[in-house]
Amino acid sequence: MMQGKTIVIGVTGGIAIYKIADLCSKLTQKGADVWVLMTESATRFVQPITFQALVRNPVLTDTFQEPNPSVISHIDVADRADLLLIAPATANVIGKLANGIADDMISTTFLATKAPVWIAPAMNVNMYAHPAVQDNMSKLASWGCRFIEPEEGYLACGWIGKGRLAEPMDMLAQIEAFFSEGTCQKDAALLKVRQDLQGIKMVVTAGATREAIDPVRFFTNHSSGKMGYAIAEAAAKRGADVTLISGKTNLARPEDVEVVEAVSAEDMFREVIKRYAHADVVVKAAAVADYRPKMTYDHKMKKQPGDLVIEMERTTDILAELGARKTHQFLVGFAAETQDVEANARGKMERKNTDMIVANNVSQEGAGFGVDTNIVTVYLRTGESYPLPQMDKSQLAHRLLDFILEARRGKVE
Ligand code: CTP
Numbered sequence: 290m291m292q293g294k295t296i297v298i299g300v301t302g303g304i305a306i307y308k309i310a311d312l313c314s315k316l317t318q319k320g321a322d323v324w325v326l327m328t329e330s331a332t333r334f335v336q337p338i339t340f341q342a343l344v345r346n347p348v349l350t351d352t353f354q355e356p357n358p359s360v361i362s363h364i365d366v367a368d369r370a371d372l373l374l375i376a377p378a379t380a381n382v383i384g385k386l387a388n389g390i391a392d393d394m395i396s397t398t399f400l401a402t403k404a405p406v407w408i409a410p411a412m413n414v415n416m417y418a419h420p421a422v423q424d425n426m427s428k429l430a431s432w433g434c435r436f437i438e439p440e441e442g443y444l445a446c447g448w449i450g451k452g453r454l455a456e457p458m459d460m461l462a463q464i465e466a467f468f469s470e471g472t473c474q475k476d477a478a479l480l481k482v483r484q485d486l487q488g489i490k491m492v493v494t495a496g497a498t499r500e501a502i503d504p505v506r507f508f509t510n511h512s513s514g515k516m517g518y519a520i521a522e523a524a525a526k527r528g529a530d531v532t533l534i535s536g537k538t539n540l541a542r543p544e545d546v547e548v549v550e551a552v553s554a555e556d557m558f559r560e561v562i563k564r565y566a567h568a569d570v571v572v573k574a575a576a577v578a579d580y581r582p583k584m585t586y587d588h589k590m591k592k593q594p595g596d597l598v599i600e601m602e603r604t605t606d607i608l609a610e611l612g613a614r615k616t617h618q619f620l621v622g623f624a625a626e627t628q629d630v631e632a633n634a635r636g637k638m639e640r641k642n643t644d645m646i647v648a649n650n651v652s653q654e655g656a657g658f659g660v661d662t663n664i665v666t667v668y669l670r671t672g673e674s675y676p677l678p679q680m681d682k683s684q685l686a687h688r689l690l691d692f693i694l695e696a697r698r699g700k701v702e
Contacts, residue, residue: 290468291321297370297404298323299395300340302330303377304445305411305454310335312376312457313343316464322346324366326394328382349394359678363394367401368684372467375399376409376437377454380422383410386434387425403527403687405467409437409460414450437463485694487528492564493521493572494607496536498554500581502599503590510576511658514538515682516623517574521546523686529570534560536575554578554604561607565614570693572621573608574647580604612642619697621689624648625658634668644670645696647689655679667692671699 495517
């Protein structure tokens with residue numbers, strides 16, 4: 290259940306920190322990829338090396354500490370999180386988060402992440418009851434943060450009352466329940482920090498098309514569909530109404546996405562055009578065949594002596610058609626290139642009348658077909674270009690959605 294899940298834990302300076310060491314160990318044993326962020330005061334209670342040894346990932350304590358030069362740590366960790374848990378959360382960090390202050394790893398990650406955020410407060414009973422803290426918590430709750438309530442009991446400061454950090458086993462149970470089927474879906478819907486794509490109708494195409502020669506043979510390409518699926522999934526998580534028009538792939542259907550199967554370029558064209566008038570954003574991540582056999586045999590072709598020539602004809606260029614018929618839609622194309630990436634990408638944007646082109650050099654290692662990462666440059670209609678570092682396709686999906694949202698805002702206004 291925890292396998293493949295990235296849990297980012299923001300640890301602040303409270304005596305209950307020792308419980309988080311235990312929680313980190315338990316989560317790691319269950320297969321989660323745990324990343325720990327510590328405030329300066331947290332490091333006065335426990336050395337970062339303790340957490341590093343338990344989770345086997347570098348502990349991040351400083352926004353200027355950048356162990357990997359190809360990424361910016363607080364953005365990278367914010368993007369990769371499936372859950373951000375801040376525990377123990379002091380009154381100080383709760384105050385900062387509620388007021389948008391971003392001056393350390395935890396507060397910057399909090400603002401940058403699109404993952405659900407859970408906060409487990411721990412402090413003196415009177416501090417906890419203070420209207421300042423209560424107001425800050427209400428504000429955070431109204432933004433979608435979920436609180437793991439502190440327990441009542443003996444507090445380290447000598448008082449007895451509410452303020453004691455929840456027990457590691459209880460937190461573990463809640464996290465497990467969150468990631469278990471059903472609950473995760475329900476909670477994810479409740480806990481989204483930013484539903485910034487709500488009200489947007491999005492059509493995404495993905496995967497390779499197949500152009501039949503006969504009932505058993507076809508022309509296709511290497512596209513796995515991963516990029517388009519990642520975009521559809523990320524957009525749905527952020528509240529968009531998403532239809533994914535997909536060529537044949539081996540990928541699981543993303544949650545909360547309507548999936549429509551399209552085998553050939555013509556199937557895909559038909560399915561996209563049907564939905565075009567009502568779409569706000571169309572992302573054409575599919576690798577569509579440019580040619581198909583002029584003739585498709587009804588029965589399996591039998592081999593003959595000598596060579597075989599198959600005559601090919603052009604398919605409809607779906608993106609170009611969408612560009613020509615564009616009214617209000619924001620149109621995003623992809624360009625998989627092996628040379629002259631910029632010139633080809635800009636040429637496609639012009640020819641196909643798109644608002645954005647996501648270009649990658651598929652001959653580069655870590656970019657393109659079949660792999661889980663991609664290296665792209667985003668080209669916008671306005672002339673700007675943004676080269677992005679290598680990142681997971683799911684992280685990249687969120688970045689691309691940010692570009693779309695921002696550029697579309699500029700276009701609509
Ligand atoms: N595309 C499309 N329909 C086609 C071919 C391509 O919608 N029949 C879309 C792809 O989904 C992608 C973009 O066009 O978003 C770029 O595809 P590509 O084949 O690389 O572009 P072309 O303009 O066909 O350029 P070339 O073949 O010269 O590389």
